[in-house]
Amino acid sequence: MTEECYPTTADITQGARRLTLRYHGLCRLAEVGRSRAGRPLLLLTVGQGPRNVLVVAGPHANEAAVGGATVLRLAERIAETCQAGDGDGSTWHFLLCIDPDGAALNEPWLAGPYTLRRHYEHFFRPCAAEQPEWLPPDGAVRAATLPETRTLVELLDRLRPVLQCSLHGIDVGGSFVQLTRDVPGVAERIGKSAAELDIPLESGSSDAFQWPSPGAGVYVMPPASDPAAGDGAHSTWAHAERYDGVTAIVEVPMWACDRAADTTPHPDADRALRVAGAALRRDLPTVAGLLDRIDPRLIGADSPMLRTVRELVGIGPQLSAEWDPAVRPAGAGGLPEMTTARVTSIEVYAQRIPLRAAAMLRRIAALPAVTRLVDSWCDAYEAAYHPRWVPVADQVEQQARSVMAVYQELVS
Structure with missing residues (x-):
């Protein structure tokens, strides 16, 4: 080491x-x-x-x-x-x-x-x-x-x-x-x-x-x-x-x-939160669809990775309820101040969770469709946030x- x-x-x-x-x-x-x-x-x-x-x-x-x-x-x-x-x-x-x-x-x-x-x-x-x-x-x-x-x-x-x-x-x-x-x-x-x-x-x-x-x-x-x-x-x-x-x-x-530290007000937080929530609700079902189409003999009966993938795709709709204006419960309290940092953290989260699910699915069954999805989502992740090591x-x-x-x- x-x-x-x-x-x-x-x-x-x-x-x-x-x-x-x-x-x-x-x-x-x-x-x-x-x-x-x-x-x-x-x-x-x-x-x-x-x-x-x-x-x-x-x-x-x-x-x-x-x-x-x-x-x-x-x-x-x-x-x-x-x-x-x-x-x-x-x-x-x-x-x-x-x-x-x-x-x-x-x-x-x-x-x-x-x-x-x-x-x-x-x-x-x-x-x-x-x-x-x-x-x-x-x-x-x-x-x-x-x-x-x-x-x-x-x-x-x-x-x-x-x-x-x-x-x-x-x-x-x-x-x-x-x-x-x-x-x-x-x-x-x-x-x-x-x-x-x-x-x-x-x-x-x-x-x-x-x-x-x-x-x-x-x-x-x-x-x-x-x-x-x-x-x-x-x-x-x-x-x-x-x-x-x-x-x-x-x-x-x-x-x-670096946007994680930007405390200035976000220029259009409502739209950004709706886009992030919609992406989360779209992408996790995409992973679920791939999982459903994979031959069960490739997946096996059970494994720690499979349990996690199933959990993530199953709870998808709940994950944005706290912050997405499109699905927040009626009468929910007000949102905190939506700075660029706070919105960025939510946007990262909305991309991270489906990527994790897809990545673990690839480890279970490395089929071309799953590999292409993970690679494209990694590219999108990098393009969105310009992360530096x-x-x-x-x-x-x-x-x-x-x-x-x-x-x-x-x-x-």
């Missing part, structure tokens, strides 16, 4: 083992669970203070590599600080990859070349029910079916961390942080870092569409009782709150889109600095 390339799960594990040898006694590596396929879930612990911080890499399988690289960078810096006698009373716990099974399905692309086509040639992300951070909606935490989820909940219950950081990434956009409670000072810190690294701040993220934003690139999750909290209300992010802990969801882009080292540095910004402002 070099700083120019993403690490594999094996690279990350080897890096953690090297840290335990270099910083003997300060760094400890332990198995805390097993994945559905029997892969070890490894926790790297650095320091010996009474206050705990938990950092989780790989909650989304397609984002595991950048999170794992960030974990190693943070762990080494904290170990160096502790060895110099400058520790501040915190013990850091790094879950190297919470979904190693899913991460393995993305690994063929990690060595590059880093192009959108190559990325989507090897793309995988599990359906919602198979993503470890989501909890049962009825609050029955112990009923979580995934062993990865149970492991994460058990860690939260045992460690009671003051801060949990969940490391995420997006394909095209900007850097941003979502918080379960406002932490003043974070926006200024991550903004300064993003400017130094030439990474735009995502200043209108569709992931936090109705969440308050105390500063550019920072969003605060509403209370669980507020429908605007969305899936976050039933997640391990919210679970940390029972111990008065804060969760930070830290996102960095693979490709930067963010070097892996800069992605990792922005994510690591964002984690430290939240931690330092929280405990100061």
Whole structure:
């Protein structure tokens, strides 16, 4: 592994083992669970203070590599600080990859070349029910079916961390942080870092569409009782709150889109939102039609990719209901200010979701019609947003600095 390339799960594990040898006694590596396929879930612990911080890499399988690289960078810096006698009373716990099974399905692309086509040639992300951070909606935490989820909940219950950081990434956009409670000072810190690294701040993220934003690139999750909290209300992010802990969801882009930071009013938001919604409702059924026409013998009975494709094409009409004027429910509350950044984030989302579905369908059955569709949608994605590659080292540095910004402002 070099700083120019993403690490594999094996690279990350080897890096953690090297840290335990270099910083003997300060760094400890332990198995805390097993994945559905029997892969070890490894926790790297650095320091010996009474206050705990938990950092989780790989909650989304397609984002595991950048999170794992960030974990190693943070762990080494904290170990160096502790060895110099400058520790501040915190013990850091790094879950190297919470979904190693899913991460393995993305690994063929990690060595590059880093192009959108190559990325989507090897793309995988599990359906919602198979993503470890989501909890049962009825609050029955112990009923979580995934062993990865149970492991994460058990860690939260045992460690009671003051801060949990969940490391995420997006394909095209900007850097941003979502918080379960406002932490003043974070926006200024991550903004300064993003400017130094030439990474735009995502200043209108569709992931936090109705969440308050105390500063550019920072969003605060509403209370669980507020429908605007969305899936976050039933997640391990919210679970940390029972111990008065804060969760930070830290996102960095693979490709930067400068429009993601443009906070000027969009010149025709109503039309742009209608076009994006119509495209989403057109393109997902296109994927569904291709799926229906493929010989079932090529598809097989079931697989993680097939479950995700079926989920995406099945929920298509629901995905635009929050923001598309053509389908928003009567009496729905007003939209937030529709800046260029916010509209761009929605437009990216409306292209990303069908592309993901088509890309995974191609991995199931690489028929010419599916391949042509994926390639044409990749070309359209690039033409629409002119994304520019963010070097892996800069992605990792922005994510690591964002984690430290939240931690330092929280405990100061």
